[in-house]
Amino acid sequence: MTNLAIAANGLRKSYGDKVVLDGVDFAVPHGTIFSLLGPNGAGKTTAVKILSTLISPDPTSGPVRVGGHDLAADPRAVRTTIGVTGQFSAVDGLITGAENMLLMADLHHLSKRDGQRTTTELLERFDLTDAAGKPASTYSGGMKRRLDLAMTLVGNPRIIFLDEPTTGLDPRSRHNMWQIIRELVADGVTVFLTTQYLEEADQLADRIAVLNDGRIAAEGTAAELKRLIPGGHVQLRFEDPAAYARATSALRDTVRDDQALTLQIPSGGTQRELRAILDRLDDADVHADALTVHTPDLDDVFFALTGGARIPTQPKEALR
Numbered sequence: 536m537t538n539l540a541i542a543a544n545g546l547r548k549s550y551g552d553k554v555v556l557d558g559v560d561f562a563v564p565h566g567t568i569f570s571l572l573g574p575n576g577a578g579k580t581t582a583v584k585i586l587s588t589l590i591s592p593d594p595t596s597g598p599v600r601v602g603g604h605d606l607a608a609d610p611r612a613v614r615t616t617i618g619v620t621g622q623f624s625a626v627d628g629l630i631t632g633a634e635n636m637l638l639m640a641d642l643h644h645l646s647k648r649d650g651q652r653t654t655t656e657l658l659e660r661f662d663l664t665d666a667a668g669k670p671a672s673t674y675s676g677g678m679k680r681r682l683d684l685a686m687t688l689v690g691n692p693r694i695i696f697l698d699e700p701t702t703g704l705d706p707r708s709r710h711n712m713w714q715i716i717r718e719l720v721a722d723g724v725t726v727f728l729t730t731q732y733l734e735e736a737d738q739l740a741d742r743i744a745v746l747n748d749g750r751i752a753a754e755g756t757a758a759e760l761k762r763l764i765p766g767g768h769v770q771l772r773f774e775d776p777a778a779y780a781r782a783t784s785a786l787r788d789t790v791r792d793d794q795a796l797t798l799q800i801p802s803g804g805t806q807r808e809l810r811a812i813l814d815r816l817d818d819a820d821v822h823a824d825a826l827t828v829h830t831p832d833l834d835d836v837f838f839a840l841t842g843g844a845r846i847p848t849q850p851k852e853a854l855r
């Protein structure tokens with residue numbers, strides 16, 4: 536438990552009859568990025584609100600520790616170690632970016648001098664120095680998100696909850712935000728990230744959990760999750776029809792495209808599987824002109840896990 540920044544067992548939350556979280560476990564090691572994926576309404580924000588002490592879990596819920604503190608017994612201690620940014624921005628549009636930062640510094644009881652220094656440093660780090668004197672309402676979406684995160688960092692939190700931090704941002708702003716998140720983690724911060732962008736989880740997260748119907752449908756690294764889904768294959772392309780014909784008879788279980796002279800062989804893309812295919816081609820003295828390995832992406836995983844499609848039984852011990 537002690538090496539975990541966030542540890543939740545059997546987290547439950549219902550609103551009336553509606554069960555939103557139905558016994559969810561989280562185990563997030565310090566200094567890592569954990570991403571919670573799920574369709575709209577899956578309960579991601581609810582999980583963030585509980586873990587960040589904004590709302591209480593059900594009384595039947597299991598124990599939760601954040602930053603080493605028990606959430607139920609010592610929510611105040613939890614609050615001192617965490618920062619939250621997300622769909623409900625703390626940015627006040629009527630005052631300037633710098634004023635927003637200084638307000639945050641006040642809330643954290645920083646001295647005037649420390650507040651000024653921290654504000655200047657963070658605005659600089661988040662590329663907001665030029666806009667510091669302008670009302671936040673005039674900021675673009677990306678600037679507001681950066682200001683929001685900068686405000687969160689005033690308290691120097693060791694665990695940060697980012698609830699859909701890049702929703703609505705253009706690709707460049709999204710990449711900027713990813714870079715900022717990577718730098719935070721390089722400094723030892725733990726990030727709990729919710730997102731609807733599978734690519735975001737793929738890019739950033741050490742571990743990913745897919746929330747569906749109030750439960751974790753699967754958890755693992757991006758690579759582990761992708762391996763759960765069938766559909767990976769190796770594609771061979773030939774320019775010489777004679778070589779194509781020889782390969783077709785040398786290899787079993789292929790999907791042929793006689794027009795394009797391509798063959799698809801179901802494969803997980805492992806070294807051993809690739810070697811077996813290449814050995815067969817060598818034995819038949821055939822040379823492919825191109826070989827590509829296709830692995831399912833996280834979109835495939837997401838649809839399979841949240842769309843009711845059957846997936847192969849998950850080897851739990853390998854994933855957890």
Ligand SMILES: Nc1ncnc2c1ncn2[C@@H]1O[C@H](COP(=O)(O)OP(=O)(O)OP(=O)(O)O)[C@@H](O)[C@H]1O
Pocket residue numbers: 550555573574575576577578579580581582731
């Ligand atoms: N205060 C509330 N009272 C009643 N139902 C609620 C309340 N807050 C959330 N819910 C319901 O709980 C479910 C989960 O909501 P939540 O906001 O956690 O989902 P989410 O995964 O964050 O979705 P999104 O991706 O759309 O933000 C939804 O069906 C929502 O309507």
